[in-house]
Amino acid sequence: MKSIDHQVVIVGGGAGGLELAARLGRKFGPRHVVLIDRSDAHIWKPSLHEVAAGTLDIHREGLSYFMLAKDCGFTFVLGEVEAVDSKARQVQIKPVYADTGEEIFSSRTLPYHTLVMSVGSKSNFFGTPGAAEHAIALDSTAEAERFRLKLLHLLVAANRRKADDPSLQLNIGIVGGGATGVELAAELLEALDDAVFYGLNQLDPKRDIRIVLLEGADRILSALPPKMSAAAQRLLEDRGVTVRTSVRVAAVGxxxxxxxxGRSYPVDLCVWAAGIKAPAWLRDLGLETNRVNQLVVDRYLRTTDPDIYAIGDCAQAPWQGQEGALPARAQVAHQQVGYLIDVLDARIRGAEDRPAKGFRFRDYGSLVSVGHSRGVGSLMGVLSGKSWFVEGLLARWMYMSLHLMHHFAVLGPVRTATLAIGRLLTKRGAPRVKLH
Incomplete structure (x- = not known):
């Protein structure tokens, strides 16, 4: 197939999908590369816990997809995929409506030659009664912002009532001790101190606000080395977070x-961060999926349809050299993008689309933020193969660098440096926590 005809359509503008669109767009241009997303702005998903705590403002940190499309050379289509016709090689996109109910874009059909699914994941409530109704899952910027506003309203109300009820206590429950739950607990500690600093001074966060973190496994961060788990739990408990492991939540009221x-834990606000699953509509594509709706792909990241690929959290990819599938982690998606660039380059140019070797993931370790000046991490020595444990400010700086590396991959060095300096200067004139 000639390159002038070949169109790659990427569904999902998360970290992996956007990076793939940006890198391919700079190489081949908007005629060949299309990105579809239901949101008009991108924010790095690992930072959603900061949005929820109010320490990061989505209106300042979000990157417009329309701007990114212009700068990086791809076509952006706003909308949500309704169906995929693999025989006709077409994607059906739902209409887009304004908040007022007015239709902005009508239903559209978009052709493709190669389709890449990168739609990420959402929280898995595991059928727990009341979880969907009463818990907030940090799946999107909208949900993170909903949590932030609810927390702010609770804090204001508690601050007002504290004078009349000195025994008043605000309870925040976090279900799930993975990276999201741990990072949210730590970020809330920072945000609560800042809220008191800006006027909610009837409250003493250490005495009047209780954060409890419940984890079903025998340790938090169970997918990471035990030393990381122990260090993270120590840092949280030293700052007043109650951590309970081997606790399976059976109901959310x-x-x-x-x-x-049968034990009960009082909560005024609950976050669910106990597991993930891919969007349910992936089961309707006629492709092989697993029990959590992920598209099953081979070592070349292809689904059961050779013209449809899947990367990131929505894909179950084999872990070559290890048992089982690859974990749902940002660095997996990042490395899958690097692999697919060569594959899609060949397809667009009309060359052989399958490389000699399949995708092989290389684990460089993990970093977890435990506050603005703290972090824990386990790094894999590239040359020695040994695992190195890091903690404290160094780990926090290294964690922050991951966000910059994502921007670097999308925007390039000059734009990333300019953006970083601009944000640093903006923060000097902005409150430490969003209060509106």
Whole structure:
């Protein structure tokens, strides 16, 4: 197939999908590369816990997809995929409506030659009664912002009532001790101190606000080395977070959590961060999926349709050299993008589309933020193969560098440096926590 005809359509503008669109767009241009996303702005998903705590403002940090498309050379289509016709090689896109109900874009059909699914994941409630109704899952900027506003309203109300009720206590429950739950707990500690600093001074966060983190496994961060788990738990508990492991939440009520042993935990605000699954509509594509709706791909990242690929959290990819599938981590998606660039380059140019070797993931370790000046991490020595443990400010700086590396991959060095300096200067004139 001639390159002048070949169109790559990428569904999902998360970290992996956007990076793939940007890198391909700079190489081949908007005629060959199309990105579809239901949102008009991109924010790095690992930073959603900061949005939820109010320490990061989505209106300042978000990057417009229309701007990115112009700068990086791809075509952006705003909308949500409704169906995929693999025989006709077409994507059906739902209409887009304004908040007023007015239709902005009508339903559209978009042709493709190669389709890449990168739609990420959402929280898995595992059928827990009341979880969908009463818990907030940090799946999107909208949900993170909903949590932030609810937290702010609770804080204002508690601050007002504290004078009349000195025993008043605000309870925040976090279900799930993975990276999201741990990072949110730590970020909330920072945000609560800042809220008191800006006027909610009837509250003492250490005495009046209780954060409880419930984890079903025998340790938090169970997918990471035990040393990381122990260090993260120590840092959280030293700052007043109650951590309970080997606790399986059986029900979520409006004001309490109940575990499988019948124990009750009072909550005024609950976050669910206990597992993930891919969007349910992926099951309707006629492709092989697993029990959590992920598209099953081979070692070349192809689904059961050779013209459809899948990367990131929505894909179950084999872990070559290890048992089982690759974990849902940002660095997996980043490396999959690097692999697919060569594959799609060949397809666009009309060359052989399958490389000699399949995708092989290289684990460089993990970093977890435990506050603005703290972090824990395990790094894989590239040359020695040994694992190195890092903690404290160094780990925090290294964690922050991951966000810059994502921007670097999308925007390039000059734009990334300009953006970083601009944000640094903006923060000097902005409150430490968003209060509106």
């Amino acid at each position: 409006e004001h309490e959590l109940t575990d499988a042993e």
